[in-house]
Amino acid sequence: MSIRTSTVGIDEVRRTCLAALCAAGVPSNHAQTQVRLLLDAELRGVHSHGLLRLPRVIERVRNGVCDPHATGRGAWKGASRYEVDGCHGLGPVVACAALERLYDKVETSGVAVAAVRNCDHLGMLAWYAKQATNRGLILIALTVSEALVHPWGGRRAMVGTNPIAIGVPADPHPFILDMATSLVSMGKIHDHANRGLPIPLGWAVDGAGQPTTDAEAAKGGAIAPFGGAKGYGLGLGFELLVAGLTGCAIGTDVVGTLDSDQPCNKGDLFIVLKPLNDATKSISNYLQALRSSQPADPRSPVRVPGDRGREAQVSRERDEIDIDSTVWSQIEKLAKA
Amino acid sequence: MSIRTSTVGIDEVRRTCLAALCAAGVPSNHAQTQVRLLLDAELRGVHSHGLLRLPRVIERVRNGVCDPHATGRGAWKGASRYEVDGCHGLGPVVACAALERLYDKVETSGVAVAAVRNCDHLGMLAWYAKQATNRGLILIALTVSEALVHPWGGRRAMVGTNPIAIGVPADPHPFILDMATSLVSMGKIHDHANRGLPIPLGWAVDGAGQPTTDAEAAKGGAIAPFGGAKGYGLGLGFELLVAGLTGCAIGTDVVGTLDSDQPCNKGDLFIVLKPLNDATKSISNYLQALRSSQPADPRSPVRVPGDRGREAQVSRERDEIDIDSTVWSQIEKLAKA
DSSP states (O other): OOOOEEEEEHHHHHHHHHHHHHHTTOOHHHHHHHHHHHHHHHHTTOGGGSGGGHHHHHHHHHTTSSOTTOOOEEEEOSSSEEEEEOTTOOHHHHHHHHHHHHHHHHHHHSEEEEEEESOOOOOOTHHHHHHHHHTTOEEEEEEOOOSOBOOTTBOSOOBOOOOEEEEEOOSSSOEEEEEOSBSSOHHHHHHHHHHTOOOOTTSEEOTTSOBOOOHHHHHTSEEOBTTHHHHHHHHHHHHHHHHHHHOOOOGGGOOSSSOSSSOOOOEEEEEEEOOOTTHHHHHHHHHHHHHTSOBSSTTSOOOOTTHHHHHHHHHHOSSEEEEEHHHHHHHHHHHHO | OOOOEEEEEHHHHHHHHHHHHHHTTOOHHHHHHHHHHHHHHHHTTOGGGTGGGHHHHHHHHHTTSSOTTOOOEEEEOSSSEEEEEOTTOOHHHHHHHHHHHHHHHHHHHSEEEEEEESOOOOOOTHHHHHHHHHTTOEEEEEEOOOSOBOOTTBOSOOBOOOOEEEEEOOSSSOEEEEEOSBSSOHHHHHHHHHHTOOOOTTSEEOTTSOBOOOHHHHHTSEEOBTTHHHHHHHHHHHHHHHHHHHOOOOGGGOOSSSOSSSOOOOEEEEEEEOOOTTHHHHHHHHHHHHHTSOBSSTTSOOOOTTHHHHHHHHHHOSSEEEEEHHHHHHHHHHHHO
16 A cells, blocks of 8 residues: 655745644744754655654644743753753754753853753654754754553563664764664554554564554554663663653653643753864764675665665755645645634 | 583682782772772673683783773863873773762763773773762763674674663662673673584674674674664764764774783763752652563563662672682682782
């Protein structure tokens, strides 16, 4: 089953998305930030974090659980740590405001950390990592999701999909890692269910905690962590780091990252570091050596995290893009609301 | 094939190890730090990082590539970043000196980072994480090893086994993650080769970059990253973070973590963070909920990173321990040198 797509000019996509957000009461500059993020994900081929998310964002604003005017209230706690109450603002709006403070601070402090709570979904973390590397800075970004992952050796969804992004400047292309600590995304499980396809054994357990190949049953169950016990340990560790610094909700108490009617209570953690001047050259050489090293499959060169998304983006950099037709008609309708 | 062990009183083990180090010219207080670390690993059942390592440490001192007197020269660069030239000192001696500075600093700065280069092997990172959690602090520790891991989709050893430790305070037991980003350790490959056992397909490639089940052939090849492309991305990302902050050697240029005759040129990165007071309670409750959640196998309760090592340590907390007889006789000989 293939997805029907609509081919739309990028300017029209941008204009329509902005109109949809503004119609819901989002201030123009905040709408622009939100659209830049979603469109960037769409162009990198990360459709799960692309325009598909816009209707949910708007629903949350309309339901009053997201305040589109809020930019967050921050305060420095100690020389290098910025604590932010997101005041239920849009994820990228609150995060970008906090990151701007870190970019300034890190020039004198060498490291700066922002602990953010009470803001909406951040979206694709790679976007923030790219911002940092464009400024010649290193970023580590962590965020937490609703509990969808079972502990290794467990049966219940108790840990978030807890992604990490790491951005490190390099020439000609930065290192941009952006990955969830779940084996697959819940979106992928839903996609299999929608298509009536089975899932491989090991991806998920059903609602009773039993291993299953039935995608429909997995939707009410839990996804496996990636990489077995190690991936479980990391995903859990990231959740504890965010909770320890932000005091946010944790485990099965996290809400508001998937629904449209609950204030989001997860936390986010950003660590910005200034790389040594002479390190960038050796890092760049190393990454190029990896890219040109002998591949296992001659048709598939060795890649560095960030390469695939950048290549996808380059191949899509034309005047128009293909969007899932259902998503596009939803957005068009919202723009006319 | 089982390993012959000697049962030795702990006091005697400690005294003999100290004597062996002091005979090589290691000052008594530095020898004590080194022995505390190795003995802790041994008691936690992490034999690969236990007393087995002592002869190598001593060899490096005797060969003049490790300076047992050095504690490192550190300087604050910015408010919260401490840059350390390890001056080729013993890993735990230099690292502990740097961490003491971070523990002081974090009380006012909220975050403190140490970037260390030119010191010897750190040993088991969990030991440092426990130190931090005992003080109520969070630690993230990263270090780099010689290139032993192939990039995902590649054939050559180009990435270190690059372990991470994360320590987060909690009651009654802290979260202590300590894991390499390789699928298995090179020690495990050597162990299979020594016993004449094959290794599972997927663990490693041979010197020509071909997948192999021959442990002997794998010794000259490369280990797989854990968790496929994601584990590769993380291991590589950790190496770049360390290199970006320390300017240390990177990739196949790293030496001195396995041999006895080259000054160690890898780097280490420590990030210390002070958790919010009210976070520890919810983290503790969450970890207990994980431990008491329904396990996939009723005989195997769900664990939290750190539990297994702590349980092993408790079960070994008696007056004597069992040590690999070959290792013990080596150490005894060194103590009499």
